[in-house]
Amino acid sequence: MRWIHAAGRGLLVLVVVMTGYFASGVHADEGAGSGRGPLTLATAGDLTGYLGPLLEGWNRTHPDEKVTLVELPDSADETRAQMITDLREGNGDDGGRFDLLNIDVSWTSEFAAHGWIRPLPRDRFPLDTFLQPVVDTATYDGQLYAVPYVTNAGLLLYRKDILAKEGVDPPRTWAELEQQAKTIAPKYGLDGYAGQFLPYEGLTVNAAEAVYSAGGSILGDEGERVTVDSTAAREGIDFLSRGVREGWIPKRALTYKEEESKQAFQDGRLLFLRNWPYAYVAASAKGSPVAGKVGAVPLPGPGGPGMSVLGGSNLAVSTHARHPDSAARLITYLTSERVQRQVLTRGALPPVRADVYEDPELVREFPYLPTLRESVLRAAPRPKSPRYDQVSLVVQAVVRDAMSGRETPEAAVRRLARELDAVAR
16 A cells, blocks of 8 residues: 555555465465465555565566555545455355455554454564564454554654754744744744644544654554543643644644645744655656755654654555465565665655665665654554544544644543544453
């Protein structure tokens, strides 16, 4: 699936079937089909075109396990719907169309809880080579149900030329961000700060980051317990609401998704922007009005660096996969060091392997990598729940009302707790 941003289109939903190995743990007689053979990989629009060449390389060296790529819609909701339809209907003589699914990290719990994807043996995959927070996105109820493929974390982009003129460092705390957005941005005719505040998945991410950064949480126990009614959650929602109320978050930002917010920054209309790394790449590219003027730091929090929500996608094997051993072999291939480098250099997607972030050559080409690594290591998954889609809709609606001034942060958090409790039951 495509969540360059989280995922920017924030994620990358792939249904993949490739390299790897499934020896013990996932057996050929569990479900449909034999252990090895042809596979189907489904993905939500490969916008950069990097995946085809990777699969061609696999197909040349694995002629009996060739992968067919199925590209689903760019829309995350449409991709999820088509995957679920295939997983639900994949119980006929031929099984479903898809063998391996590269799912948005927020879908792992839902797909696992419904029995649509297979549990995987941890010792069959190089999980110890990954940035460790990403592994948590692939588990449910203590069991590995997917393998991380690409990751993502939010960054604070800023106009380094303007802060240099003012003689100030980029903000590390909310107070510093507010002060600079209030006092410096107007001097240069800019809006202060924006994120993704339209009611959609991006608002859920921004709200969760604010709550997490303040030390709070939204759900616990795999979605069975609501934990959002806390001082930390009120502080996080107040940070976002106060920004709109005081004007350092412009009201127009309430209509921003990833692309709109990226464009506002790239056009030179924003001092600060919360977005995924792809926005840094686009704003720094040749021809961008702000090329050479962009910096990136971890998201700020109340007393220092805050927390991002993890984006990206995980590779999961369908319960009805025809050739689960080949599916696992493909996962191993796609998470190998060589392929993970190409995920970054060809696909502009953040890899999950830790060693890629420490390669001096890649850091020269992608100077935001050390900051992204720091952000990923401090990041956390979105609230885990088998009903994540409902959880996200509740968060979007309540936080939107708070940011629009229709509810106080205190009332919004109480309402959020009530409505999430109803979803959890």
